[in-house]
Amino acid sequence: EVQLVESGGGLVQPGGSLRLSCAASVFTFSSYAMSWVRQAPGKGLEWVSAISGRGTNTYYAASVKGRFTISRDNSKNILYLQMNSLRAEDTAVYYCAKAPPSVIAYFDYWGQGTLVTVSS
């Protein structure tokens, strides 16, 4: 069974930084694109960022472009999200999600999520 385990969430002040990690197992990590999707408390799902299998292509939502950076270490099977200049509206549960083979399309496996709270 595919496993995705996020970590790195926590409480951070506005303007601060945080790096999320997602450890993947039980699949050939480098063969699949990955994404981060977030969910503000009591709200719906919002796609945040995506990265191709080899890491050569990255994509960002307009709301985080220029502040967040997605990356991956295929030798360690880990996905990252570096979040800078954090705002209150970035408060959410952040999920990492795996794409199906060959394309960034839907999300077939999800981690359990990690909570990021931006507050003074």
Place this chain on the structure above:
Amino acid sequence: EIVMTQSPATLSVSPGERATLSCRASQSISNNLAWYQQKPGQAPRLLIYGASTRATGIPARFSGSGSGTEFTLTISSLQSEDFAVYYCQQYNNWPPWTFGQGTKVEIK
């Protein structure tokens, strides 16, 4: 950006009854649509992709239909474990990959 609109926001259904959820795209997305189920405190789970293909392990009571701009998720006979929030998501024009706002299926 393609906007996805789900209706209704809340659907009250009795166990054993049929539930029909709708999802509309602001422009044609062919059949590039997925449905997810999310229970409180849990991550979303993929139910349907390609508008009508069930994901691995998804019971046959879940079915999807539609193409273009109008889509439907049908749960033929609601079980207790089906009461949850359901989201649609388009992957025809990206980025961004966009979700609907969700439909909550609650016990009547």
